[in-house]
Amino acid sequence: MTDRALKSRALMVAVVSSAALFGACRVDRATIFEPIGRPSFDFSFSPPATAAERALPGGTITVSRPGPAGSTAAGTVRIRLTNLQPLTSGVYQVFIGTQAGDTLRDVIPARGTLRVIRPVATVVDTTKTLDTTVTANVSSTNAGGANVVLEFTLNEASLGSNPTLPGRNVVLVSMQASETTTPPAIVSPLFGFFTTPAAGATAVTTNLLFGNYEPVTSRRYVFQAVGRGRGGVRGNVLAIDDTLLARPPIGFFYAAFALRTDSAGNALAPEYLGELTAPFPNRDRSLRNADTDTIAGVVFDRPAAISAASLRFVTTSDTAFVLRMGNIDIVIVLISKFAAEGSLPPNRILKGTLPGIVTSPPVAARDSTRP
Amino acid sequence: MRLLNALAAGAVLSAFAVPADAQQSTPQAQNYRTSLIVAKGGYINYERDLGLRPAPFVGMDLRYRITPFFALAPSVTVSQPRTDGDYFGASLIYDDTTYFFQVSQPVTMLDVGLNAVLSIPEVGAFAPYVSGGGGVYAFYLDPQVNSARDKRFSRFSLSAGAGATVRLKGGTGLQFEVRDFIMLDTDRERFNPVGARFNNSRFAEDFRAPSVYDKGSASHNLVFSVGFTFTPNSGAGRDTEEDR
Numbered sequence: 001m002t003d004r005a006l007k008s009r010a011l012m013v014a015v016v017s018s019a020a021l022f023g024a025c026r027v028d029r030a031t032i033f034e035p036i037g038r039p040s041f042d043f044s045f046s047p048p049a050t051a052a053e054r055a056l057p058g059g060t061i062t063v064s065r066p067g068p069a070g071s072t073a074a075g076t077v078r079i080r081l082t083n084l085q086p087l088t089s090g091v092y093q094v095f096i097g098t099q100a101g102d103t104l105r106d107v108i109p110a111r112g113t114l115r116v117i118r119p120v121a122t123v124v125d126t127t128k129t130l131d132t133t134v135t136a137n138v139s140s141t142n143a144g145g146a147n148v149v150l151e152f153t154l155n156e157a158s159l160g161s162n163p164t165l166p167g168r169n170v171v172l173v174s175m176q177a178s179e180t181t182t183p184p185a186i187v188s189p190l191f192g193f194f195t196t197p198a199a200g201a202t203a204v205t206t207n208l209l210f211g212n213y214e215p216v217t218s219r220r221y222v223f224q225a226v227g228r229g230r231g232g233v234r235g236n237v238l239a240i241d242d243t244l245l246a247r248p249p250i251g252f253f254y255a256a257f258a259l260r261t262d263s264a265g266n267a268l269a270p271e272y273l274g275e276l277t278a279p280f281p282n283r284d285r286s287l288r289n290a291d292t293d294t295i296a297g298v299v300f301d302r303p304a305a306i307s308a309a310s311l312r313f314v315t316t317s318d319t320a321f322v323l324r325m326g327n328i329d330i331v332i333v334l335i336s337k338f339a340a341e342g343s344l345p346p347n348r349i350l351k352g353t354l355p356g357i358v359t360s361p362p363v364a365a366r367d368s369t370r371p
Numbered sequence: 372m373r374l375l376n377a378l379a380a381g382a383v384l385s386a387f388a389v390p391a392d393a394q395q396s397t398p399q400a401q402n403y404r405t406s407l408i409v410a411k412g413g414y415i416n417y418e419r420d421l422g423l424r425p426a427p428f429v430g431m432d433l434r435y436r437i438t439p440f441f442a443l444a445p446s447v448t449v450s451q452p453r454t455d456g457d458y459f460g461a462s463l464i465y466d467d468t469t470y471f472f473q474v475s476q477p478v479t480m481l482d483v484g485l486n487a488v489l490s491i492p493e494v495g496a497f498a499p500y501v502s503g504g505g506g507v508y509a510f511y512l513d514p515q516v517n518s519a520r521d522k523r524f525s526r527f528s529l530s531a532g533a534g535a536t537v538r539l540k541g542g543t544g545l546q547f548e549v550r551d552f553i554m555l556d557t558d559r560e561r562f563n564p565v566g567a568r569f570n571n572s573r574f575a576e577d578f579r580a581p582s583v584y585d586k587g588s589a590s591h592n593l594v595f596s597v598g599f600t601f602t603p604n605s606g607a608g609r610d611t612e613e614d615r
Contacts, residue, residue: 028451028453028477029476029477030475030516031456031475032474034456034472035470035471036456036473036578039470039471040468040469040574042464042468232574234577237577239574241572241573279572281575283576
């Protein structure tokens with residue numbers, strides 16, 4: 001091989017080696033902090049602190065018997081229902097019967113006098129000035145609302161039999177399409193047990209329970225307002241993730257509302273955000289039927305819980321949640337399936353408040369031209 | 372996985388071992404039984420769904436002729452693509468604000484394989500061929516952002532392509548090739564170094580990957596290469612005394 005050929009090959013080797021060395025020494029590292037898009041401003045959800053704020057459907061059963069002691073005269077049963085949502089495609093119907101062991105028998109419609117007690121204007125104390133409607137000889141109603149009390153009073157004349165007959169001890173409040181003479185097949189969401197006092201003794205009051213009634217005690221379900229969650233607003237998107245919610249009683253589903261109040265604390269029109277769904281990537285699966293249907297990994301029968309739920313609400317404008325002077329609460333509520341679509345019930349299961357940077361942002365943060 | 376790595380290592384060694392005929396036989400005795408060494412480089416256009424950006428590569432083939440028109444060719448290919456941040460997102464929560472990020476990392480792809488090469492009769496100095504084969508590919512991920520368990524994985528691969536060699540003087544030549552490098556049982560999520568707790572699920576719809584992906588599917592990656600070929604001993608008996 002000639003010197004020229006050797007030099008040529010040596011030059012080639014040098015060039016290739018240099019290129020390989022350059023390539024090998026190139027510093028290329030992972031990039032983990034390359035921001036994309038605008039951030040989200042987050043807030044937390046938690047159950048309201050007091051029972052009055054939670055305002056779950058409930059009520060009381062009060063049983064009284066006139067004196068004197070030893071009298072066998074019929075008593076009176078007064079059933080007060082509170083925090084019910086007005087229904088548009090169904091009624092609440094009250095039944096009375098006998099629970100013996102794990103058996104329910106002798107159930108009849110609790111026909112009586114119904115007083116619908118509504119607060120007047122801003123008066124919410126039901127012992128003060130009230131607007132009361134009285135209807136005789138009924139066992140059902142579709143009335144309801146925040147601070148509205150439905151009071152059924154049963155006596156021998158209205159019921160057709162002694163409401164305090166020995167053995168009678170249970171009141172069921174069903175939610176159904178129309179009034180019937182026997183309880184519907186679906187489970188009653190409100191139920192309670194009472195005892196009859198002796199004639200002339202003090203009236204006995206017990207609470208109604210909210211959940212799923214079953215004659216068999218071990219299968220009964222009492223709803224608890226529990227759960228937690230976190231939400232965020234990113235531009236025109238509100239996203240909510242809730243976890244560990246109690247499964248809704250039969251006939252109810254979870255939904256979210258935006259509640260605006262002005263600077264004086266006056267409530268503005270609520271905005272319905274929609275029903276909760278399974279979390280991403282299954283947001284197309286609604287939890288509307290979580291009361292009756294389980295979803296693998298999301299809705300469980302035992303324990304009766306929803307492990308994770310979400311809601312994604314997209315507005316048409318970046319300023320949809322801008323209020324300037326005021327406050328916006330996002331609330332998770334239980335809605336009756338017989339109520340008007342998108343109507344706000346009295347109850348509040350979870351509540352969160354949008355951060356100030358969302359409701360009253362600085363001008364730069366509202367600039368919709370930002371990526 | 373260890374078996375695949377062992378196969379990969381074996382293939383690499385065999386690719387660079389000096390073939391027997393190159394040591395013993397003479398061109399005069401078995402003129403067609405010569406080996407063709409191909410040093411190549413080029414560009415791999417990874418399938419978009421895989422989440423890898425296109426990248427250059429270097430490689431080497433050793434084409435061992437069995438018959439005048441058929442050869443077996445162990446090959447090795449190395450490429451260092453970068454993952455595409457559009458496919459891999461993360462979210463970090465600072466107090467009550469969540470920030471979103473793209474995450475990308477350099478990865479090293481090593482493919483070793485054995486191809487069958489069927490030559491088509493030459494037209495002048497132009498020698499076209501088709502090839503196909505299989506092998507093993509391995510990805511080595513950035514150890515700074517991946518756990519020790521996740522920093523490497525390997526799977527089987529297939530390859531099919533066509534090209535042509537242009538003969539130059541002195542047993543050298545140029546090779547042009549296009550092939551479909553098929554990675555079997557691919558898993559895009561293996562390129563995602565983001566831990567589950569940093570995944571963005573609340574606003575996931577706003578940062579969707581540009582395309583959906585079926586885990587375990589085969590990905591088709593287009594390889595364009597240019598190679599320099601050299602035939603050992605091709606000049607034996609023709610070199611001058613001075614050259615020796």
